[in-house]
Amino acid sequence: MKTSNHTPGPFISSGSGTILDSKKRTIAVVMAPRGEISLSEAEANEKLFIASYDMLKVLREIISECDAVGSPSLGTLGKAKNIVFDL
Numbered sequence: 001m002k003t004s005n006h007t008p009g010p011f012i013s014s015g016s017g018t019i020l021d022s023k024k025r026t027i028a029v030v031m032a033p034r035g036e037i038s039l040s041e042a043e044a045n046e047k048l049f050i051a052s053y054d055m056l057k058v059l060r061e062i063i064s065e066c067d068a069v070g071s072p073s074l075g076t077l078g079k080a081k082n083i084v085f086d087l
Contacts (some may be wrong), residue, residue: 007021007027008021008022008053009021009022009052009053009054009056009057010022010050010053010054011027011049011050011052011053012050013046013050014026017029017030017031017032017042017046018030019046019049019050028049030042030043030045030046030049059080063077063080063081
């Protein structure tokens with residue numbers, strides 16, 4: 001498995017659109033520029049960003065379990081495997 005270059009999670013929200021890593025460092029700020037996206041869309045984007053660490057972790061576990069039982073890594077699962085383990 002490739003070594004990750006991204007900021008390790010988990011991620012948390014400061015409550016003002018600022019996303020922090022596990023060391024409480026700011027890694028992203030989700031904004032809703034006036035007229036470009038709604039506040040609710042910006043809040044949804046923030047939730048998705050925060051959930052991405054857990055989603056990646058679970059997807060890696062699913063792929064590893066499929067590999068362990070000999071499930072073929074074809075189609076969508078194979079594509080996911082190539083993407084997920086290169087992150």
